[in-house]
Amino acid sequence: MEIRTIDAVPLRRELDERFANAQKWITHREYCLVRIETADGAVGWGECWGPIAGTRELIEERIAPLLRGRDPTAVESIHEDLVFDLRSAYHSTVPAGAVSGVDLALWDLRGKAAGTAVATLLGGKRRESVPAYATGHFWPPADDFDAVRESVVAEARSHVDAGFDALKLKIGLERHFGWGPEYDLELVRSVREAVGDDVTLMADANHAYDLPAARRVADGLGAVDAAFFEEPLSPDRIDAWARLNLGSPVPIAGGECWAFAPEFRRAANAGAADVLQPDVTSAGGLTSARRAAEIGDAAGVATYPHVFGSAVALAASLQLIATLPGSPRLEFDRTPNPIREELAVDPIRNDGTDVPVPDGPGLGIEIDRATLDRFRTDR
Ligand SMILES: [Mg+2]
Numbered sequence: 142m143e144i145r146t147i148d149a150v151p152l153r154r155e156l157d158e159r160f161a162n163a164q165k166w167i168t169h170r171e172y173c174l175v176r177i178e179t180a181d182g183a184v185g186w187g188e189c190w191g192p193i194a195g196t197r198e199l200i201e202e203r204i205a206p207l208l209r210g211r212d213p214t215a216v217e218s219i220h221e222d223l224v225f226d227l228r229s230a231y232h233s234t235v236p237a238g239a240v241s242g243v244d245l246a247l248w249d250l251r252g253k254a255a256g257t258a259v260a261t262l263l264g265g266k267r268r269e270s271v272p273a274y275a276t277g278h279f280w281p282p283a284d285d286f287d288a289v290r291e292s293v294v295a296e297a298r299s300h301v302d303a304g305f306d307a308l309k310l311k312i313g314l315e316r317h318f319g320w321g322p323e324y325d326l327e328l329v330r331s332v333r334e335a336v337g338d339d340v341t342l343m344a345d346a347n348h349a350y351d352l353p354a355a356r357r358v359a360d361g362l363g364a365v366d367a368a369f370f371e372e373p374l375s376p377d378r379i380d381a382w383a384r385l386n387l388g389s390p391v392p393i394a395g396g397e398c399w400a401f402a403p404e405f406r407r408a409a410n411a412g413a414a415d416v417l418q419p420d421v422t423s424a425g426g427l428t429s430a431r432r433a434a435e436i437g438d439a440a441g442v443a444t445y446p447h448v449f450g451s452a453v454a455l456a457a458s459l460q461l462i463a464t465l466p467g468s469p470r471l472e473f474d475r476t477p478n479p480i481r482e483e484l485a486v487d488p489i490r491n492d493g494t495d496v497p498v499p500d501g502p503g504l505g506i507e508i509d510r511a512t513l514d515r516f517r518t519d520r
Contacts, residue, residue, distance in 0.1 A: 142254055143180050144213050147205035147243070149189075149197040150174040152451065152516040154479050160279035163313025163349035167279065170478050171518075172451045173197050175242035179213060183253050186508055187245030188453040189238035190423030193518070199239045203230065208243070213250040220244050220428045224401065237400035237423050244426020245457050245504070252503035259460040259504055263431060266463040270495040273473040274307035274343065275300035276449065278332075280314070286324055289314070293328060294335045300475060304493040307341035307470060308332070309371070312358065313349025322354050326361035333365045343394075345371035352381045356388070363390025369416050371395060382413035392416050396433065397447035401425045405433035409440040420447040421457045434465055448472040452484040456504040459489060463498040471496055483512045 153171040160167055173196040175187035189196045207226060211219060223243065227235045252259040260266045278296055283289045297308055310332055312325035329344055336342075344367055350358060355373035362370050369392045374381050376398035386393040394416035399405055400423060408414060419433040434444040444465055448458045449472070462469050473491050474481065482488060485506040489496060499505025514520055 142183070142212055142214060144177055144208050144211050145180045146176075146178045147200060147208050148176045149200040150176050150513070151193040151197055151518045152480055152513070153193070153518045154516060156477060158281070160281060160476065161317050162279055162311045162345070163316055163347040166317075170451075170480055172480060173200070173238070173242060174451070174453060175200060175246045177208070177213060177243070177246040177250060179250065183250055185213065185246040185248070185250030185253065185503065186453050187242040187247070187249065187426070188422045188450055188457070189242035190420060190450070191238045196236065196239050196242070199236055200243065203227075204239060204243060213247050214254055216244065216247040216251055217428055219247060220426065224425070235401070237425055241422045241424065241426040241429075244428050245421060245453065248427045248457070249503040256502050258498070258500055258502065259427065259457070260463040260498060263427065263461060263464045266498060267466065268463055268498070270497045271459060271462050271469065271471045272307070272494050273305065273471040273491050273496050274309055274341065275305040275475045276309045276472050277475040278308065278310045279476060280311065280317070283318075286318075286320055286327075289318070290328055290331050294331055297332045297336050301336050301340055304491070306339070306494050307343070307368070308336070309343040309345055309472070311347070312344045313346040315349065322350065322358050322361075325358060329362065329365055329367070338366070341368050342366070343368045343371060346373050348372045348375045348398075350374060352385060355385050359385065359389040359391055359393075367391045369394040371418070372397070379408055379411045379413045382408070383411040386412055386414060394418055394445065396420075397423065399424065399433075401429050402432040402436060405436050409436050409442055415442055417442055417444045418447040419444065420449070420454075421461060422450050422454045427457060427461055430461055434461070438466055443467050443469065445469050445472065449474050451478075451480045452482075452488060452506060453504065455481060455489050456485065456499065456506040459496060459498055460504060480516055484509060484516070
């Protein structure tokens with residue numbers, strides 16, 4: 142079995158309505174997928190975090206020549222070789238999204254070659270289905286706080302009505318709206334009142350705060366019994382994360398902005414977070430996300446992977462989560478996203494709180510070719 146072609150496949154869709162988190166307005170969804178085909182016609186799919194620009198050229202011009210002719214089942218040695226090559230080429234910046242997309246496609250191929258689900262190759266499933274939590278609760282354009290609160294509370298109720306028993310809220314309104322942390326806490330309290338005490342609540346600040354503000358917010362989240370406080374601070378300030386985590390009444394969570402094992406090891410050693418959240422499309426694929434989870438487990442820290450991608454990211458994350466120790470949940474993005482919803486022939490859906498882990502070979506999904514062509518920007 143040898144790799145014959147490596148293609149970057151750019152997908153994009155504009156969204157009907159824009160929405161915001163603490164850092165940015167989201168107006169569209171775009172993904173650079175990776176398609177790797179072997180000489181005997183097997184195909185593996187991966188997905189890269191981030192914009193298409195740059196990633197696509199890297200894969201087609203730099204990575205593809207390195208991989209042609211290699212055995213795709215040697216996933217971890219290819220991963221190491223790729224990181225080594227890109228580090229020497231791009232110095233301190235290894236383009237983690239590109240490595241991740243290639244890594245996922247190789248795991249998909251390896252599973253297909255073995256006729257087994259990737260979860261089996263990662264050590265085997267610990268569970269047949271994974272409880273999910275609803276991610277959403279982004280903010281609409283609005284002039285007053287009550288309009289934002291009304292929108293978020295209505296959305297929270299809709300997820301609970303759909304069967305979710307755990308919700309992740311967005312906080313950090315100040316950058317877009319000028320409303321400080323007291324408004325963030327008011328928003329969380331409003332949702333708690335609306336959905337009751339039996340629903341698990343989490344809050345994600347997308348690194349909106351400095352340390353004093355994060356401490357105030359952590360105390361407020363403790364008062365509503367939040368399950369974790371995600372990305373309170375800029376992801377490069379590991380020491381400040383550790384100081385916050387030490388005194389926080391709620392566990393600090395983070396990792397979607399960290400990549401490769403050494404970065405997760407630094408965070409775990411510092412005590413920066415009690416929940417690690419590697420994203421398979423940005424942390425260095427399943428290879429590095431699994432290593433992050435192992436580092437976390439050895440440090441007594443939980444791993445709840447970050448998931449905010451297309452159908453490929455969702456499928457790959459589910460395979461990983463099925464194998465993790467503890468009681469991980471699947472982050473289930475409930476924002477409108479046709480690329481996530483329509484790209485797989487048999488999409489991974491959530492009709493309650495638990496999502497079955499597909500048993501099919503590889504990542505367990507089949508890409509719908511007609512849908513793929515519809516979303517491609519290069520056709
Ligand atoms: Mg987040």
